[in-house]
Amino acid sequence: MLAFILKRLVSGVVMLAVISVVAFTLLFLGGGDIARRILGQNADAETVAAKAVELGLDRPLIAQLGDWFARALTGDLGRSWFSSQFVTVSMETRLPVTLSIVIGSTVIAAILAILLGVVAARRGGWIDGAVQFLAVVGFAIPGFLIALVLVLVFAIELGWFRATGYVAIGDSVSGWLASVTLPVIALAVGAIATIAQQVRGSVLDGLNRDYVRTLRSRGLPGSRVVYKHVLRNAAAPALAVLAVQFIGMLGGAVIVEQVFALPGIGQLAVQATNQGDIPVVMAIVVVTAIIVVIVNLAIDLAQAALNPKVRLS
Template sequence: MIPYILRRIGAGLVLIAAVSVVAFTLLYVGSGDIARRILGQNATAETVTQLRTELGLDRPVIAQFADWVMGAVTGDLGRSWFDGQFVSVSVTGRLGVTLTLVIGATLLAAILAVLLGVVAARRGGWIDGLVQFLAVIGFAVPGFLIALYLVLLFAIELGWFRATGFIPLSDSVTGWIGSVTLPIIALSISAIAAVAQQIRGSMIDALAKDYVRTLRSRGLNARSVVYKHALRNASAPAVAVLGVQFIGLLGGAVVVEQVFALPGLGQLTVQATTQGDIPVVMGVVVVTAIVVVIVNLIIDLAQAAINPKVRLS
């Protein structure tokens, strides 16, 4: 098991390094004259040259990247070009909000998807049709549209939740719940649809296996056959899909955070991209890559625990 973990960690570090190189190249080399873009077309050549020197953009790209790597290894991702704040502070301060939404949406999707998928596979009929219809709706309707409907109904019309804003858990538990419930629901709809479909298909295949018929012939409780044996064998593909959905939810959080005015990575990314604050954008990209690597490692370990054959692959 330890060699398997080390291999996955090594692959993750290679991925982070590759993302860093590509992102730095695209942001610093592919953006053209960054100083001119920041100051505008009406700025004088002397002013542009001065800013380029202050930002270190007059140095060779390799030297800039080497300095960034040396700082990143120690946790220093540079400073914002506009407010001077450390990028690591800005990103980590917003990361908690985004992870709250994404983890909450993932847990909600996992619970509801298992229930819907298992029921659809066992009962069939109109329940199966209803689950597939809901899955189509989840795939077809954009997340921001669902978010707007939730705000109009539950926040504005009924007044049950906050329409916008975020209340930290340390300030108020009920306020925190009220501020994240609707965003989590809006973010989880598409994930519920994808995972429920996967579980439904895997469960139908698992329930048709010979070992399931053998267990039933021995008089084993039906609930035990379904949830203890069939679901475990059917859960490995669903775990993989859930991991992919988690990564996709990181991107979906950008839109949801804008709708609910939440101070997460999505809001920071939009602001930094609009301003052309490249160090902040670079920091967001790298931190997101690290989160993706950690999630993939957790998913791999979960699959290895469910199916030991994965460790040998």
């Protein structure tokens, strides 16, 4: 198991390094006159040139990349070029907001998708058709449209939840729930549809296996066969889909945070990209990549626990 974990960690570190190099290169090659953008169009040429020297933009790209890596390895991701605030400080306040809605959406999607998938596989008939129809609809409707409908109905019309803004859980648990419920639902709908389909297919496949017929012939209750044996074997592919959905929801959080005016890293990413604030964008890329590596490692460990053969892969 230790070798399995080390192998995954090494591959994760390599992926993180490659993503950082590619992102850094693309940002600087496509950034245009960054010093001019920071100072404004009215700044004279000498001031712009001095700013470029101050930021190190006059140096070769490989030298800038090397300096960035040297600082990043010590935990220094630099300062914002526009606010002069340390990037880590911005991330500390915004990352919990994004993780709140993404993790909440993942948990809800996993629970509801498993229930819907198992029910559809076991019951069949109109229940199966209804679940598949809802899954297709949930998958087809864009997340931002779901978010807008939720705001219109449950926040503006009914007044049950907050339409915009975020309340930290440390300030008020009830206020936090009111501020994240609608964003969580908006993100979870599409994931529920995809995961439910995967669970349904895996459970149907498992129910047709020989070992299931053997267990049933021994008199084991159908629910015990499904939830203790079939669902265990169906969990591995479902976990893989769940990991993909989690990563997708990190991207989807950018739009959802804009709709609900949440101060998360998605909103920060849009702002920094529009400004050309490269240190902030790079920090978001690195943090997001680290989260993806951690999630993939956790899914691999869960799959290895469910299926020992995975440890040899």
